[in-house]
Amino acid sequence: MKNFTYIRATSVKDAVQRATTDQNAMLIAGGTNLVDRLKVFLDEPSQLIDISRLEMKRIERTNEGGLSIGALVSNTTVADHEDVRRDYPILSRAILAGASQQIRNMATVGGNLLQRTRCPYYYDTAFPCNKRQPGSGCPAATGINRMHAILGASDQCVAVQPSDMCVPLAALDAVVVVEGTKGKRQIPFTDFHRLPENTPQRDTNLEPGELITSVIVPPVPFAKSGVYLKLRDRTSYAFALVSVAAAVDLASEQIQNVRLAMGGVAHKPWRSKEAEEFLIGKSANTTTFQQAAEIALQEAKPLTHNSFKVDLAKRAIRRALTVSAKGGGVV
Structure with a gap:
C-alpha cells in the first residue's frame, strides 16, 4: 500500500475544497467498501479526507411530506427509522437484505450509493479491466460471467451495481443532493449512476470534488x-x-x-x-x-x-x- 496522508474535514465546504484541490484524494466515512479496495491496491489515494464527523446524520421530514436522509446516516439507522418502516418499508427491507448488522452499523447512505462493483475481474489486478484501466479490456465479457449484467451493458464493461438500497430509491424517484465548488445541485436518482458505454471507469455523474450531502425521498403513499x-x-x-x-x-x-x-x-x-x-x-x-x-x-x-x-x-x-x-x- 502506498503511503497517504489523513485529514479530518471540518465542514462540507472544507471537504469539497480539499477533494477538488487534490484529484487523487478520496473521501472516507464508514469505509466498508473503500477499505476493501485499499487492501487489494485498487485505490491508491494521496490522502484520505475523513468526513465521518460532519453534520449530515439526520433524517427529517420535508415540506412536501417526504424524507430527507443525510449522507452520513448509517444504514442501520435508516432501516430502523420509524418513518421509513411505516411509509417506505420497501427501503427498510432492502437495507436489511443487503448486509450484516456490523456492516450496516458502519455503512453510510452516501457510501452505499458510491460502492463499486464486486466483479471478481475488477478486484483481481492480475486481470485487465476497463473499469480500472480504460482500454485494457473486459475479461468478464468472455469469462465467467454468471453474476454479470443482462441489461444496459457494453463491450467495455458487463459489471453490475451491487447495492440493495439503491434499487428501491430508484423506484421511489429519490433525488441525490450534492455540493461542489459551484454550489448545491440535485440529481434524480435514475440519473445518478451511469451505464458503462465507453466510460466504464465512471460509475456516477458526480463532478470532481462533489460530495453527496443527502438523499430526498418524495412522498409516495402507495x-x-x-x-x-x-x-x-x-x-x-x-x-x-x-x-x-x-x-x-x-x-x-x-x-x-x-x-x-x-x-x-x-x-x-x-x-x-x-x-x-x-x-x-x-x-x-x-x-x-x-x-x-x-x-x-x-x-x-x-x-x-x-x-x-x-x-x-x-x-x-x-x-x-x-x-x-x-x-x-x-x-
Whole structure:
C-alpha cells in the first residue's frame, strides 16, 4: 500500500475544497467498501479526507411530506427509522437484505450509493479491466460471467451495481443532493449512476470534488405496499443475482400507479418505466404482471453463463407485483 496522508474535514465546504484541490484524494466515512479496495491496491489515494464527523446524520421530514436522509446516516439507522418502516418499508427491507448488522452499523447512505462493483475481474489486478484501466479490456465479457449484467451493458464493461438500497430509491424517484465548488445541485436518482458505454471507469455523474450531502425521498403513499424481493445463491448476506423493488397502487382491482426497479441486472439500478406505463389502467392479475415482466426484460442480452437471469427476473417481477397488489409485506 502506498503511503497517504489523513485529514479530518471540518465542514462540507472544507471537504469539497480539499477533494477538488487534490484529484487523487478520496473521501472516507464508514469505509466498508473503500477499505476493501485499499487492501487489494485498487485505490491508491494521496490522502484520505475523513468526513465521518460532519453534520449530515439526520433524517427529517420535508415540506412536501417526504424524507430527507443525510449522507452520513448509517444504514442501520435508516432501516430502523420509524418513518421509513411505516411509509417506505420497501427501503427498510432492502437495507436489511443487503448486509450484516456490523456492516450496516458502519455503512453510510452516501457510501452505499458510491460502492463499486464486486466483479471478481475488477478486484483481481492480475486481470485487465476497463473499469480500472480504460482500454485494457473486459475479461468478464468472455469469462465467467454468471453474476454479470443482462441489461444496459457494453463491450467495455458487463459489471453490475451491487447495492440493495439503491434499487428501491430508484423506484421511489429519490433525488441525490450534492455540493461542489459551484454550489448545491440535485440529481434524480435514475440519473445518478451511469451505464458503462465507453466510460466504464465512471460509475456516477458526480463532478470532481462533489460530495453527496443527502438523499430526498418524495412522498409516495402507495409505497406502504412496496415489496423488495432479493434472489441470491444463499440466504446469508450475498449479492443479488436478481432483485426487484415493486409498489402497486390499486383502486377496484385496477392499477392506478406502479413503481418497478431491478438490481443485479445492470451497471445501475434498472428502472423499467416501459413496464410501469403498460401496467397503468390494467387489471392486477398474473397475466398482466407476466406481460409487464416480458416488457421489462425485452432488451435483455444475456452472456454465456447468465441467461438464467432473464427468466429469474421475470418470475421475480411477477411475484413482487403480485405480493404488492395484495397489500405488500415480506415476500
